[in-house]
Amino acid sequence: MKSVLPILTVLAAIVVIWYGAAVGLNSKWTYDQAARAGQDVSFSQLVTDTMTQERPVLPAPHQVAKGLWEGVAGQKITSKRSLVYHGGVTFSATMAGFVLGAVAGILLAVGIVHNRAMDMSVMPWAIASQTIPILAIAPMVIVVLASLGIKGLLPKAIIAAYLSFFPILVGMVKGLRAPDGMQLDLLRTYNASGSETFWKLRLPSSMPYFFASLKVGIAAALVGTIVAELPAGATQGLGARLLSGSYYGQTIQIWAALFAAAALAAVLVIVVGAIEKVVLRKMGMAR
Amino acid sequence: MPVIEAKDLNLTFQTNDGPVHALKDVNLAIEKGEFVSFIGPSGCGKTTFLRCIAALETPTGGSLTVNGMSPDDARKARSYGYVFQAAGLYPWRTIAGNIKLPLEIMGYSRAEMDQRVEKVLDLVDLGGFGKKFPWQLSGGMQQRASIARALAFDAEILLMDEPFGALDEIVRDKLNEELLKLWKRTEKTIGFVTHSIPEAVYLSTKIVVMSPRPGRITDVIDSTLPRDERPLEIRDSAEFLAIAHRVREGLRAGHAYDE
Amino acid sequence: MPVIEAKDLNLTFQTNDGPVHALKDVNLAIEKGEFVSFIGPSGCGKTTFLRCIAALETPTGGSLTVNGMSPDDARKARSYGYVFQAAGLYPWRTIAGNIKLPLEIMGYSRAEMDQRVEKVLDLVDLGGFGKKFPWQLSGGMQQRASIARALAFDAEILLMDEPFGALDEIVRDKLNEELLKLWKRTEKTIGFVTHSIPEAVYLSTKIVVMSPRPGRITDVIDSTLPRDERPLEIRDSAEFLAIAHRVREGLRAGHAYDE
Amino acid sequence: MSALIIAIVFWVAATALNGWIARTRPNARWAKLFVPALFGATLLILWEGLVRGLNVSPVILPAPSAIAARFAESTDVLWGDFAQTILKGALAGYVIGCGAAVLVAIAIDRSPFLKRGLLPVGNFVAALPIVGIAPILVMWFGFDWQSKAAVVVMMVFFPVLVNMVAGLAATDRLQRDLMATYSASYSQTLAKLRLPAAMPFLFNGLKIATTLALIGAIVAEFFGSPTRGMGFRISTAVGQLDMPLVWSEIAVAALAGSGFFGLMALIEKAVTFWHPSQRRR
Amino acid sequence: EEVKLQLKWVTQSQFAGYYVAKEKGFYDEEGLEVTIMPGGPDISPTQVMAGGGADVTVDWMPSALAAREKGLPLVNIAQPFKSSGMMLTCLKETGIAGPEDFKGKTLGVWFGGNEYPFLSWMATLGIPTDGSEGGVTVLKQGFNVDPLLQKQAACISTMTYNEYWQVIDAGLAPEDLVTFKYEDEGVATLEDGLYVLESNLADPAFKEKMVKFVRASMKGWKYAEENPDEAAGIVLDNDESGAQTEAHQKRMMGEIAKLTAGSNGALDPADYERTVKILLGGGSDPVISAAPTGAYTLDITDEALK
Numbered sequence A: 001m002k003s004v005l006p007i008l009t010v011l012a013a014i015v016v017i018w019y020g021a022a023v024g025l026n027s028k029w030t031y032d033q034a035a036r037a038g039q040d041v042s043f044s045q046l047v048t049d050t051m052t053q054e055r056p057v058l059p060a061p062h063q064v065a066k067g068l069w070e071g072v073a074g075q076k077i078t079s080k081r082s083l084v085y086h087g088g089v090t091f092s093a094t095m096a097g098f099v100l101g102a103v104a105g106i107l108l109a110v111g112i113v114h115n116r117a118m119d120m121s122v123m124p125w126a127i128a129s130q131t132i133p134i135l136a137i138a139p140m141v142i143v144v145l146a147s148l149g150i151k152g153l154l155p156k157a158i159i160a161a162y163l164s165f166f167p168i169l170v171g172m173v174k175g176l177r178a179p180d181g182m183q184l185d186l187l188r189t190y191n192a193s194g195s196e197t198f199w200k201l202r203l204p205s206s207m208p209y210f211f212a213s214l215k216v217g218i219a220a221a222l223v224g225t226i227v228a229e230l231p232a233g234a235t236q237g238l239g240a241r242l243l244s245g246s247y248y249g250q251t252i253q254i255w256a257a258l259f260a261a262a263a264l265a266a267v268l269v270i271v272v273g274a275i276e277k278v279v280l281r282k283m284g285m286a287r
Numbered sequence B, C: 001m002p003v004i005e006a007k008d009l010n011l012t013f014q015t016n017d018g019p020v021h022a023l024k025d026v027n028l029a030i031e032k033g034e035f036v037s038f039i040g041p042s043g044c045g046k047t048t049f050l051r052c053i054a055a056l057e058t059p060t061g062g063s064l065t066v067n068g069m070s071p072d073d074a075r076k077a078r079s080y081g082y083v084f085q086a087a088g089l090y091p092w093r094t095i096a097g098n099i100k101l102p103l104e105i106m107g108y109s110r111a112e113m114d115q116r117v118e119k120v121l122d123l124v125d126l127g128g129f130g131k132k133f134p135w136q137l138s139g140g141m142q143q144r145a146s147i148a149r150a151l152a153f154d155a156e157i158l159l160m161d162e163p164f165g166a167l168d169e170i171v172r173d174k175l176n177e178e179l180l181k182l183w184k185r186t187e188k189t190i191g192f193v194t195h196s197i198p199e200a201v202y203l204s205t206k207i208v209v210m211s212p213r214p215g216r217i218t219d220v221i222d223s224t225l226p227r228d229e230r231p232l233e234i235r236d237s238a239e240f241l242a243i244a245h246r247v248r249e250g251l252r253a254g255h256a257y258d259e
Numbered sequence D: 001m002s003a004l005i006i007a008i009v010f011w012v013a014a015t016a017l018n019g020w021i022a023r024t025r026p027n028a029r030w031a032k033l034f035v036p037a038l039f040g041a042t043l044l045i046l047w048e049g050l051v052r053g054l055n056v057s058p059v060i061l062p063a064p065s066a067i068a069a070r071f072a073e074s075t076d077v078l079w080g081d082f083a084q085t086i087l088k089g090a091l092a093g094y095v096i097g098c099g100a101a102v103l104v105a106i107a108i109d110r111s112p113f114l115k116r117g118l119l120p121v122g123n124f125v126a127a128l129p130i131v132g133i134a135p136i137l138v139m140w141f142g143f144d145w146q147s148k149a150a151v152v153v154m155m156v157f158f159p160v161l162v163n164m165v166a167g168l169a170a171t172d173r174l175q176r177d178l179m180a181t182y183s184a185s186y187s188q189t190l191a192k193l194r195l196p197a198a199m200p201f202l203f204n205g206l207k208i209a210t211t212l213a214l215i216g217a218i219v220a221e222f223f224g225s226p227t228r229g230m231g232f233r234i235s236t237a238v239g240q241l242d243m244p245l246v247w248s249e250i251a252v253a254a255l256a257g258s259g260f261f262g263l264m265a266l267i268e269k270a271v272t273f274w275h276p277s278q279r280r281r
Numbered sequence E: 001e002e003v004k005l006q007l008k009w010v011t012q013s014q015f016a017g018y019y020v021a022k023e024k025g026f027y028d029e030e031g032l033e034v035t036i037m038p039g040g041p042d043i044s045p046t047q048v049m050a051g052g053g054a055d056v057t058v059d060w061m062p063s064a065l066a067a068r069e070k071g072l073p074l075v076n077i078a079q080p081f082k083s084s085g086m087m088l089t090c091l092k093e094t095g096i097a098g099p100e101d102f103k104g105k106t107l108g109v110w111f112g113g114n115e116y117p118f119l120s121w122m123a124t125l126g127i128p129t130d131g132s133e134g135g136v137t138v139l140k141q142g143f144n145v146d147p148l149l150q151k152q153a154a155c156i157s158t159m160t161y162n163e164y165w166q167v168i169d170a171g172l173a174p175e176d177l178v179t180f181k182y183e184d185e186g187v188a189t190l191e192d193g194l195y196v197l198e199s200n201l202a203d204p205a206f207k208e209k210m211v212k213f214v215r216a217s218m219k220g221w222k223y224a225e226e227n228p229d230e231a232a233g234i235v236l237d238n239d240e241s242g243a244q245t246e247a248h249q250k251r252m253m254g255e256i257a258k259l260t261a262g263s264n265g266a267l268d269p270a271d272y273e274r275t276v277k278i279l280l281g282g283g284s285d286p287v288i289s290a291a292p293t294g295a296y297t298l299d300i301t302d303e304a305l306k
């Protein structure tokens, strides 16, 4: 619980800066409106107005908090207006995609580390695959999969997996190659097979890299899901919430959805971090 | 047929500032059941030679056979156990886990494993430390754990690179005796790197003296000490001292200081 | 006033399977200019004691002062140089770069650095290896590089944890002599861990014998050998052998085998 | 159908050839280029064969040959888009984002207070999905490349931060103790121990960030842009069903991304030559 | 019988007729089971059609004709929207009073197949849009009206039934704005029509299904026109994202009713000809290069409205 005070301090600092920024960014509109009405604005009017605009450039923290609160607690969780409901939709696709992506990333990394032909040929194309702007091909993927009869969670999960496998691949290749010469030599003297070397040496010593890349990968999976939620018909999920909020200029709804998404990502990253702690401690590698 | 036979063995490392001639024209034959010590100044190629035998390094010239096979085939046949110069314990495994590592790979049963771990831990006087992690042990304890790891399984050949370097005289004497007992009981062939002249003379049937830049063999001494009975007191015998003297002279010749 | 003074020093490590009493009621005073050797079975707390002096470990009881200050203040005043039991060279620096490391930190001029690196590399017989990377050196060479690193700058106190463990007799003798010369010239206070009884007796003005479980001091021997003149031949003198005998007895008592 | 069969036969043969080259001359310089090139060619031929053999509508997926033809005739459009999106948006954002992440990682590492306070909050802020922040950033920073750079900053920040924080923690005890014995100041320890030790991790992050930077810059243009840029072109071309142009842009992105990644990998090799993962091979 | 309908945009009153037909059981009466798939900024209805993801789609004629030229033979089978709801909304303070004032200004335009009417209009006016001297600066406008509120653009594209009201809701008074309806400027093109693939029309069973579909849909539209509040409520119920507000949808329904009012569902060939003419007149870079043939059929509506 040592971390409560630091987090609160940082949060307090952010909130203060945020309020300042809200006044600054939203004031233009206030002044414009006053000018149109031919009025003057006093400072106190400015402050109150900038914090209560309906479509602020930057909503004030309490406005977002209110939006979040209404989205989370103000609705039945089965309601279409509930952020919990949409978060759940996004979460399930994210997890499915993350698992797919992690498995793919790890398998490819294992292949690359153990097979020279794969090492030489796959990596450049894995890199190239990541430079394809996902938002551009997501609709095509969805269309093609839909015409194959695949709908619902899976297309989203595939796009999430596409984004999350890469950081995991890169991290794992590095991690699986991290053992030093002497550690490898030891196993050579036992004539250990490739799979034994993998399980007993490469995998354990890749753990720090493994968890660092899982954290990036799970965050990427969430982004992928949200991206995929746009062309999936923009119906359900935090992505759809973001989009429709954006489409109707409901800034506060956007920010509430944004925060819900970020909170979800943060929770996922924290969970991975907690697993990391436990695993590393079990392995005697925690400091 | 010798167990290990090197003919005109050469090894050159390519480094950022030019080649290093680590082994030059090394010729050596080691018969089954011999206990061969390698002694020589630091950097003369002892480790490199042991690594060649273990197929961890590929010679750039000459020929080398182990058990009549190429070193790599011998490695694949799990012909040897190797104790590295540095302990090289895996930090994520406990001491017992580290010792189990080769046993797991070689497919020993769980019960057999536990029993062997117990035995070798006692042998190196680490009983009760099985559950600790490597970084919780002192330097010498780590080294002993790595010796235990190599002794836990039965290999015909035992290659040991300065196994007792970080141990005090008393433990060293004790482990020397244990090693001799083990050698006699199992008739292993042992290749042993050491810096201690008395240790080399006490243990070996053959002492190989090496010299650096380029690394080469300058003397091979066949011990005249009795093979079966070597009490610690033998170290005060004239015969012992004569051999030790010859080794010392060979060693000294390899050093630049005297030139 | 003693340079290093320990009173009732205790240190207990908490580990996953219970506490380890690494140091128990250690009392010791080391005067300025003394050369103190620590000898004792593996795991008896020698490294731990040295680490306490260097403020790398915090005692759990008792008091310890270095130069009249707390160990940590002494560390901040850069009062000592430390040679670790393992070489611990940074893999991204060349050997010369590793030796320069403390010099850079302590703000030596470039010219001074180069000159010192040159000098200590020669001292440990590694001239010409400055441009190599650590993994290109043999074990003993790495250890010598780490000694060179600690000798490159001038600290009042030198703490050395088995610096010569991986070196052969000849180099060891040579470095022993060099170390004595350096000590006499600079009047440093030296704390020196070793496993070699002759080495301890040859070098020291004071020999501390330790014993394990829990780690404690069992004997402190003040050497009667002349301080100024110690030719290598002194090792055959009766006086020398007497001291060595007493150390050996103390050491033996600390081992479980005889109980 | 026969196009498909030819493609599959080619695929099998090329895979076998690649395996053979990789086994027999893994270290030849030409093999390092030839193997991935052949692999890529295989993918393209398989693609061409699939599209032709299965009569896939060009509106869904055009054949590589059609893409190549379109590419050749629109090089000036492609170049203009490349300059707008990658040279301006992605590069600026990459430099700023990675730089900021490294600095924040150091700040976090320096102060346990910040580590406990800022890392969770940082995680949170950095996890804001781009599709959500892009419209907001366009609103704040305008339509031109500045808003794209801002999106890229937010995209690359987190991966680099996480890796850098892990890297700064990746020293072993002996290495740290050595610094303690010299009573090295914080900044000295940082410069001489922690930063070098963090490099393998940092480059991990920097490499991942290269592709993220491209994605970010391109995707951000979907949410408002001037009438040039790769993302703009892609979204309008999709609307016009000009799929060969879409894939030409994607090809540019893939080439640029691979080049960028390769460049970082080269720098990594030079900087972390000492790391076991670089040393063997 | 199953019918999959791909909408051009997200669930909103713009598509009320289809939702009403579904909820009110008009489709059921015809024995149809209709799946309505909402669209969005990243969904190109034409692409969904090409991929076989839908049987029929709602699209704008310029985009459908452009797709036809690109090799995707879409055919208009019905045209529930008579008039165009598109306009350009400008801030009065920028000094824009008429189209002649556009020069040198920044205009927000929707792309992704929605840019054709604008480009044709500018071509008619002779104003370059490629950033050259004496032309306008075109911005690819995002989802919303922020560029106008933030004064990043002098004018933005709006629909009479949607974005315009968002501007008003944001707090700008109609007096602060100047609007240019495409309808008024004589450059109106046909909006929301129903399109199918030409190859499917060869199948009599499919044709039969479409006849039923159009008949039921038009019933839905006419019901929606008469009961705008109820229709908006139905749309709201069908919005899975839960983002729509009642007030906004009701007002939208009111505006939509004005656009559908003049249509019984049948395409007026005169409107078609006008649209084609405007698209062909797109200056140096026209949207379509030749007058299309077979781009519409009256068979379905003739049958449905009998």
Ligand SMILES: Nc1ncnc2c1ncn2[C@@H]1O[C@H](COP(=O)(O)OP(=O)(O)OP(=O)(O)O)[C@@H](O)[C@H]1O
Binding pocket: B135, B136, B137, B138, B139, B140, B141, B166, C013, C014, C015, C020, C021, C022, C040, C041, C042, C043, C044, C045, C046, C047, C048, C049, C085, C215
């Ligand atoms: N970090 C640690 N955590 C737990 N126990 C430790 C730790 N470091 C040392 N020990 C324990 O403390 C005791 C003393 O260790 P120390 O390293 O001081 O021994 P040493 O005398 O230097 O032995 P050696 O000659 O083998 O180096 C040992 O039993 C060791 O297991």
Ligand SMILES: Nc1ncnc2c1ncn2[C@@H]1O[C@H](COP(=O)(O)OP(=O)(O)OP(=O)(O)O)[C@@H](O)[C@H]1O
Binding pocket: B013, B014, B015, B020, B021, B022, B041, B042, B043, B044, B045, B046, B047, B048, B049, B085, B215, C135, C136, C137, C138, C139, C140, C141, C166
């Ligand atoms: N990987 C390598 N790359 C380049 N040179 C190397 C490498 N390994 C060893 N050498 C060089 O080869 C020579 C012999 O090294 P080796 O490790 O065999 O010595 P050694 O006899 O075991 O010494 P020590 O007693 O110090 O362990 C040394 O000069 C060393 O610098």
Ligand SMILES: Cc1ncc(C[n+]2csc(CCO)c2C)c(N)n1
Binding pocket: E008, E009, E014, E041, E110, E111, E112, E114, E141, E142, E143, E144, E159, E162, E192
């Ligand atoms: C990228 C993008 N494209 C179009 C619209 C505007 N829009 C909303 S409804 C509608 C008519 C289609 O039925 C149109 C053109 C937008 N806001 N963003």
Ligand SMILES: [Mg+2]
Binding pocket: B046, B047, B048, B085, B161, C138, C139, C140
């Ligand atoms: Mg060696």
Ligand SMILES: [Mg+2]
Binding pocket: B138, B139, B140, C046, C047, C048, C085, C161
């Ligand atoms: Mg020690």
